Amino acid sequence: MSPITLAHYLTISGLLFVIGLAGVILRRNLIVIYMSLELMLNAANLTLVAFSRFNRQMDGQILVFFVITVAAAEVAVGLALIVALFRLRQTTRVADLTTLKF
Amino acid sequence: MTLPWLILTAPLASALLSLVWLRRHHGLAAFVSISACAIAFLVALLIFLDHSLLPSPWKWLDIQGEYSLRVEIGWLVDPWTRLMLLIVTGVGLLVHIFSLGYMAGDESRGRYFGELSLFMFSMLGIVIANNFVMLFMFWELVGLSSYLLIGYWFERPAAALAAKKAFIVNRIGDFGFMLGILYFWSTTGTVKFTELAAQPLIGQEPQFLTMLGVLLFCGCIGKSAMFPLHVWLPDAMEGPTPVSALIHAATMVAAGVYMLARIFFILKLCPGALDVIAYVGGFTALFAALIATQQNDIKRILAYSTLSQLGYMVMAVGCSAPDVALFHLTTHAFFKALLFLAAGAVIYALHHEQDIWRMGGLARKIPLTFATFLVGTLALTGCPGLSGFFSKDEIIAVAQQTHPLLYWSSLLTALLTSFYMFRLVVVAFTGSARSEAAEKPHVPGFVMTVPLIILALFSAVGGFIGLQKYLGLDAVSESGATLVSIMGGNEQSPSNFLTVNASMLLPVLAFVVGGLAAWIIYRKRETDPIHIGILAHKFYIDEFYDLVLVKFQQAVARILAWIDNWILGGVLVRGTATTGHISGELLRLLQTGNIQAYTFLFSLGAALVVYFTLLH
Numbered sequence: 192m193s194p195i196t197l198a199h200y201l202t203i204s205g206l207l208f209v210i211g212l213a214g215v216i217l218r219r220n221l222i223v224i225y226m227s228l229e230l231m232l233n234a235a236n237l238t239l240v241a242f243s244r245f246n247r248q249m250d251g252q253i254l255v256f257f258v259i260t261v262a263a264a265e266v267a268v269g270l271a272l273i274v275a276l277f278r279l280r281q282t283t284r285v286a287d288l289t290t291l292k293f
Numbered sequence: 294m295t296l297p298w299l300i301l302t303a304p305l306a307s308a309l310l311s312l313v314w315l316r317r318h319h320g321l322a323a324f325v326s327i328s329a330c331a332i333a334f335l336v337a338l339l340i341f342l343d344h345s346l347l348p349s350p351w352k353w354l355d356i357q358g359e360y361s362l363r364v365e366i367g368w369l370v371d372p373w374t375r376l377m378l379l380i381v382t383g384v385g386l387l388v389h390i391f392s393l394g395y396m397a398g399d400e401s402r403g404r405y406f407g408e409l410s411l412f413m414f415s416m417l418g419i420v421i422a423n424n425f426v427m428l429f430m431f432w433e434l435v436g437l438s439s440y441l442l443i444g445y446w447f448e449r450p451a452a453a454l455a456a457k458k459a460f461i462v463n464r465i466g467d468f469g470f471m472l473g474i475l476y477f478w479s480t481t482g483t484v485k486f487t488e489l490a491a492q493p494l495i496g497q498e499p500q501f502l503t504m505l506g507v508l509l510f511c512g513c514i515g516k517s518a519m520f521p522l523h524v525w526l527p528d529a530m531e532g533p534t535p536v537s538a539l540i541h542a543a544t545m546v547a548a549g550v551y552m553l554a555r556i557f558f559i560l561k562l563c564p565g566a567l568d569v570i571a572y573v574g575g576f577t578a579l580f581a582a583l584i585a586t587q588q589n590d591i592k593r594i595l596a597y598s599t600l601s602q603l604g605y606m607v608m609a610v611g612c613s614a615p616d617v618a619l620f621h622l623t624t625h626a627f628f629k630a631l632l633f634l635a636a637g638a639v640i641y642a643l644h645h646e647q648d649i650w651r652m653g654g655l656a657r658k659i660p661l662t663f664a665t666f667l668v669g670t671l672a673l674t675g676c677p678g679l680s681g682f683f684s685k686d687e688i689i690a691v692a693q694q695t696h697p698l699l700y701w702s703s704l705l706t707a708l709l710t711s712f713y714m715f716r717l718v719v720v721a722f723t724g725s726a727r728s729e730a731a732e733k734p735h736v737p738g739f740v741m742t743v744p745l746i747i748l749a750l751f752s753a754v755g756g757f758i759g760l761q762k763y764l765g766l767d768a769v770s771e772s773g774a775t776l777v778s779i780m781g782g783n784e785q786s787p788s789n790f791l792t793v794n795a796s797m798l799l800p801v802l803a804f805v806v807g808g809l810a811a812w813i814i815y816r817k818r819e820t821d822p823i824h825i826g827i828l829a830h831k832f833y834i835d836e837f838y839d840l841v842l843v844k845f846q847q848a849v850a851r852i853l854a855w856i857d858n859w860i861l862g863g864v865l866v867r868g869t870a871t872t873g874h875i876s877g878e879l880l881r882l883l884q885t886g887n888i889q890a891y892t893f894l895f896s897l898g899a900a901l902v903v904y905f906t907l908l909h
Contacts, residue, residue: 216893224889285888292886 200241207234221273221283225266232262297348297368300336300378300421303329304414311407319402326406327389330413334382341375350423361482369423369486369555373619377420377551380623381544384630385413387744388539391634394740395535395641405445405533412438412540419548425474425484428552432470432512435545436463442540443532455528462525466515473508477559480505488558499564506566509556510573517549517603520577524835526600530592534637537592542599543630547622550606554615561613568696571611575692575699578604580832582709586716587828589821590647591636594717598673599629601706605688608699614691621684624755628672628681631748635666638741639721642734650820651728652721658734663722665745670718672752674711675804680755686800707800711807719815727819 207230214227236255243251277283307329315322340346350367368374389409396402415438418431436459444456478484481493494502513519518526529541540546553560553570560566581600588594602625609618640647642659656663672679675686685707693700726732814822827833883894 212892212896216889216896288888289886292884 197241197245201238204234204237204241207231207237219284219286221276221285221288224285225269225273229262229266232258295348297336297340297346300333300340300382300417301414303332303336304410304417308407308410308414311403311410316401316403316407319406322403322406323389323393326410327386327393329410330382330386330389333413333417334379334386337375337378337382340370341379354426360479362478362484364424364426364484366427367423368421370421373551373554374420376619376623378417380626381413381416381420384543384626384748385409385416385539387748388535388543388630388634391538391637391741391744392533392535394738395637396533405442408438408441408445409536409539412442412545416544416548420551422555423486425477425486428555429467429471429474432516432548432552433467435540435548436460436467436516439463439529439540439545442536443529445532445536449531452531455525455531459525459529462522463515466511466513466522469508469511470513470515473505473511476505476508486555486558491558491562494559494562502563503565503569506560506563507569509559510553510566510570513549513553513570513607514573515549516552517546517607518577518600519549519573519604519607520580523577523581523600524838527593527596527831530590530596534592534633534640537596538630538633538637541596542633543626546599546603547606547626550603550610550618550622553607553610554619557610557615560610567611567613569611571608571692571696571699574604574607574609574611575696575702576604577601578608578706579702579709580604582706582713584828584831585713586709587821587823587825588713589649591639591649591652591717591721592633592647594649594713595629595632595636598632598710598714601710602629602673605685605703605706608703609688609691612688612691612695612699614687617684617687617691621688624672624680624684624752627748627755628669628679628752631665631745631752632669632673634741634748635662635669635745638662638737638745639666639734641737641741643728643730644735646728646730649717649721652731653724653727654722654731655726655734656722658726658731659736661742662737662745665742665749666722667718668749668752670714672755674714674808675707675800677801677804679753680751680757682800682804683756686797689800690797704799704803708803708807711804712811715808715811716815719811720818724817 211227211229211231211234214230215224218224218227236258239251239255239258243249243255273283276288280287282288307325310325311322315325347370348368350365352363352365354362354364356362389406392405392409396405399405412435415431415434419428419435422428422431440456440460443459444453446452447456474484477494480497481490483490494505514522526541526546530537532541560570578601581597581604585594585597585601588597602621606618606621606625609615609621639652639655639659639662642655642662643652646652668679672681675682689700689703689707692703830836885891
């Protein structure tokens with residue numbers, strides 16, 4: 192059994208990213224879209240950690256801490272927005288939220 | 294020496310004062326204007342009497358370098374200047390006073406007197422100018438004041454149109470004049486009026502000199518209303534009559550002749566130019582006299598008469614006798630100002646009736662005006678002994694010596710002059726009244742008759758006194774000699790061609806025949822027995838210009854307007870705007886409002902960026 196290389200991590204990270212992107216683009220529910228977004232964020236985090244480990248430098252890991260912190264704050268704001276939007280429109284379907292249309 | 298400058302500064306100050314502050318204070322404006330003119334007259338008198346009075350020039354421009362240009366506001370004082378200053382301020386003063394009566398009751402007299410002062414300032418500037426640039430500036434200023442005064446009653450469309458016409462027609466002449474000035478400057482490097490300045494012209498190519506002379510003459514064609522550009526002067530009669538007397542008879546229109554005399558030192562170097570000048574002048578004289586015989590408006594008859602007399606003067610310059618031209622200018626200034634002012638008094642008496650066929654029998658009703666008008670008429674037509682006789686005879690005699698053709702045409706003009714002036718007198722002043730206004734004219738007052746009487750005196754004796762002596766330096770030996778011969782003195786001068794003999798009888802004969810013909814034809818007539826359409830329509834010149842120039846210009850303007858509207862405006866300006874608008878409309882369709890569509894496009898873009906930067 193060959194050792195786990197950087198390429199493995201990056202492949203997993205890329206897959207996660209693409210799955211997240213597909214979720215953002217294709218799913219209809221705003222909350223699911225939001226979860227997919229978090230998945231994309233974590234795919235990026237995984238990349239950073241992997242590079243940090245294989246390059247023997249700690250910068251990437253420190254950056255990840257920041258990303259997690261910011262993501263936590265973002266979730267708080269984002270979910271609050273979604274709740275507020277639901278109260279206003281009684282829906283979380285993105286197809287119904289097209290106020291910016293021409 | 295600062296005293297002589299008053300002659301310019303007094304009218305200028307009066308113009309500023311009247312136009313800026315006193316437009317609603319009519320009496321005060323008139324007072325200021327008249328006193329400014331009186332001051333100018335006194336200064337002119339002083340300059341006339343005291344020959345040592347020479348003001349120092351004021352340097353205005355001094356540009357060094359390859360093309361150096363020095364322009365000063367300075368004086369060129371010679372006998373002609375002295376005389377001209379006296380005429381301009383003297384006639385000007387009388388006209389100012391006459392205006393008091395004529396314009397009484399007009400609602401914006403303040404503006405009138407201000408503009409009159411502006412004119413005095415500009416005209417005196419022309420008279421004293423010692424270089425082309427200064428002359429040209431004041432030249433344009435008289436054009437401006439003439440425009441303002443013709444259009445004084447601008448609420449009347451005819452007056453507004455006439456003012457525009459005068460201004461535009463003068464621009465054409467002035468353009469040629471300016472080219473001439475630039476030509477002269479580029480050749481000689483100076484703009485001064487001195488014999489020395491013309492030195493570099495000697496030895497230039499003849500064609501060049503002819504062109505220079507003709508270009509400079511263009512200024513005179515415009516300002517003195519010579520043949521192709523004469524159309525503005527008759528229309529200028531829309532202005533108040535005292536203005537016609539001062540500007541469009543006595544002074545401004547004569548400025549062209551004065552200018553020609555001033556630059557005669559250049560013209561005499563230009564071989565063909567003098568002939569052009571002589572023939573244009575002679576032709577205009579005859580042409581205008583022919584038209585005058587069929588006009589019915591008292592002021593228009595006088596306007597065409599002015600054209601005709603200006604033609605005489607220009608012809609005299611063309612016959613190499615500028616002194617004779619200026620002599621006629623002087624006498625003409627007196628009797629034509631007199632005729633116009635007397636016509637103004639008639640118009641005033643008849644409540645602004647100008648058609649001579651609606652007058653009649655005025656000799657008994659307003660005898661004083663009639664007497665002065667008659668003196669003016671006799672002087673103009675060349676009755677022996679009055680001023681016009683001497684000056685006109687001079688011109689005819691000069692023409693006889695140099696251009697035989699012009700001699701005969703000027704004799705014919707003299708005959709026609711006598712005819713149309715006596716037609717005017719006979720129709721307007723004798724017979725019976727032909728309209729209600731002519732039955733009971735109201736007699737012009739004191740302010741109007743006194744200037745008439747003074748001018749009548751000068752018209753009568755202007756040929757004798759003073760003028761000869763002050764003109765009679767070497768420049769005017771011919772007219773001096775004439776006087777000697779007329780008064781029975783002996784003739785020493787070899788150039789003394791005019792003696793009391795047969796050649797002198799012909800002009801007198803022309804005067805008598807013309808006058809008698811008018812008397813016989815027009816006495817006790819109710820309507821005009823002669824109808825010559827082409828003369829009554831002024832040879833259709835206005836119609837011709839309207840057809841050829843105005844219509845042509847309008848066609849060109851319409852084409853240009855089309856190009857401007859459709860090519861420049863439509864394609865270039867509105868085209869770019871429309872392109873931007875349409876592309877905006879199309880791109881707007883991408884704004885679906887669907888967040889997922891945006892995300893998709895965004896990630897597609899990001900993927901493309903990655904593809905092109907990393908993998909390509």
